[in-house]
Amino acid sequence: xxxxxxxxxxxxxxxxxxxxxxxxxxxxxxxxxxxxxxxxxxxxxxxxxxxxxxxxxxxxxxxxxxxxxxxxxxxxxxxxxxxxxxxxxxxxxxxxxxxxxxxxxxxxxxxxxxxxxxxxxxxxxxxxxxxxxxxx
Numbered sequence: 001x002x003x004x005x006x007x008x009x010x011x012x013x014x015x016x017x018x019x020x021x022x023x024x025x026x027x028x029x030x031x032x033x034x035x036x037x038x039x040x041x042x043x044x045x046x047x048x049x050x051x052x053x054x055x056x057x058x059x060x061x062x063x064x065x066x067x068x069x070x071x072x073x074x075x076x077x078x079x080x081x082x083x084x085x086x087x088x089x090x091x092x093x094x095x096x097x098x099x100x101x102x103x104x105x106x107x108x109x110x111x112x113x114x115x116x117x118x119x120x121x122x123x124x125x126x127x128x129x130x131x132x133x134x135x136x
Contacts, residue, residue: 001044004100005037008082009089014133022126023119027133038093041077042101051094053078062091062124066098070120074101091130095121 014029049057052075066072076097082088099120103113118135125131 002042002104004040004042004097006040006093006096007033007035007037008080009033009092010087011133016132022123025126025132026122029133031133034088036081038090039079040093040097040100041079042097042104043075043077045075046073047075049075051076051078053080053084053094058084060091060094061128062095062098062130065124065127066102066120070099070102071105072098072102076101089131091128092121092125092135095124095131096135097121098124 009031011027011029011031014027014031016027017025019025050063050072051058051060063072076094078090078094078097080090080093082090084090084094096117099117100113102120103116107113107116121135125135
């Protein structure tokens with residue numbers, strides 16, 4: 001089991017930028033990075049629930065995409081006071097958690113894991129239209 005902690009993000013002013021490639025899609029603008037931190041526990045063993053937020057199982061299309069594209073095979077336990085869908089980048093944090101879980105399979109180096117987690121997280125957010133820049 002490994003733990004990561006991420007801040008939430010609230011966009012202020014932004015302009016969406018769309019491209020054919022999800023990694024070139026995003027937004028230009030400004031926002032605030034805030035607390036409370038999202039605490040994510042990555043468990044190696046598969047469980048009945050892939051993503052649990054504050055002890056409640058949550059179904060997310062992001063997870064199915066991470067399984068299909070990247071072979072996600074862990075489970076995430078997320079602890080956050082701000083609810084999913086409140087506009088604070090919680091789904092982005094979950095997407096980063098999914099990306100980090102995948103990156104652990106490929107890299108020992110934590111910096112490389114973080115970079116790959118950011119790329120995967122961004123792609124998941126763009127593909128599911130839940131964020132265009134919160135991951136960054």
